[in-house]
Amino acid sequence: MTYIAGIFILAGVFFFLAATVGFLRFPDLYTRMHATGKGDTLGLLLCIVGLALYNGCINQSWNGLVQGVKIISIAIFWFIASPTATHALLRAAFESGVKPWTKDGVVVIDKGEDGKET
Amino acid sequence: MVRDVEDVIIKTIARIMVPIMQVYSLYVYVHGHISPGGGFQGGCIMAASFILLAVAFNLGEAKRRLKEKAIAVFCSLGVFIYAWTGVVPLFFGGNFLDYSKWSHILPGGEVMARYYGMAFIELGVQIAVMAVMVSIFLDLVTAGRHEEVLGKDDDGFYSR
Numbered sequence: 001m002t003y004i005a006g007i008f009i010l011a012g013v014f015f016f017l018a019a020t021v022g023f024l025r026f027p028d029l030y031t032r033m034h035a036t037g038k039g040d041t042l043g044l045l046l047c048i049v050g051l052a053l054y055n056g057c058i059n060q061s062w063n064g065l066v067q068g069v070k071i072i073s074i075a076i077f078w079f080i081a082s083p084t085a086t087h088a089l090l091r092a093a094f095e096s097g098v099k100p101w102t103k104d105g106v107v108v109i110d111k112g113e114d115g116k117e118t
Numbered sequence: 119m120v121r122d123v124e125d126v127i128i129k130t131i132a133r134i135m136v137p138i139m140q141v142y143s144l145y146v147y148v149h150g151h152i153s154p155g156g157g158f159q160g161g162c163i164m165a166a167s168f169i170l171l172a173v174a175f176n177l178g179e180a181k182r183r184l185k186e187k188a189i190a191v192f193c194s195l196g197v198f199i200y201a202w203t204g205v206v207p208l209f210f211g212g213n214f215l216d217y218s219k220w221s222h223i224l225p226g227g228e229v230m231a232r233y234y235g236m237a238f239i240e241l242g243v244q245i246a247v248m249a250v251m252v253s254i255f256l257d258l259v260t261a262g263r264h265e266e267v268l269g270k271d272d273d274g275f276y277s278r
Binding site for chain 2: 077080081084087088091
């Protein structure tokens with residue numbers, strides 16, 4: 001059981017690593033948030049499930065079960081809140097006119113003065 | 119400066135998260151004696167729930183839930199509770215904030231009196247911190263006007 005918990009935590013750390021690499025390597029705000037928003041959410045979920053399993057291994061009692069439920073509830077709230085925060089940030093960036101990056105520098109989506117997407 | 123953007127996702131999630139945050143802040147306050155937490159942290163989370171309302175909806179929504187008069191009253195009420203928790207032991211021959219002297223008023227002996235004393239203190243801190251945090255947020259985002267700032271004119275900010 002402890003090994004399963006370790007596998008979960010290692011998988012979570014891998015997703016954190018991938019998210020960080022994406023954050024450092026991607027060219028603009030949208031792609032960076034794409035990497036971190038997804039990678040951090042899944043990485044934290046896997047890490048927390050692993051920690052809950054490990055806690056269940058070493059503390060097999062009613063108190064340990066309550067702690068496990070608390071840990072899982074952190075994951076649930078994070079799963080609700082983190083993508084929403086990413087969405088809010090990107091929406092605010094798009095509303096204030098940050099242009100998405102393209103390979104040849106041509107603006108594909110532009111929010112003009114009249115508020116219409118072209 | 120303020121754009122009225124109707125965003126269903128943010129509003130729905132804010133509507134879900136605000137009660138959870140408030141219950142969690144009470145949990146942090148109540149559970150503060152055996153785990154990290156206490157009045158200050160609980161008050162900050164409670165204030166964050168109102169700030170989330172103001173950010174996700176608008177300032178009027180937050181002010182409708184927590185009136186400005188209530189903020190002023192809560193600021194003073196928290197300090198009042200804290201101060202009188204400390205002053206009451208003086209009447210029974212103790213020092214300031216000597217919780218054990220609360221056993222003259224409350225049942226349960228000196229040990230429980232210390233427990234009650236800590237709970238009162240933390241309650242005062244929670245209320246005061248919550249009100250002051252929301253008040254500071256209102257002052258900062260509206261440049262002291264307590265109304266939604268829509269833009270800038272020659273004199274400075276103008277509001278609705």
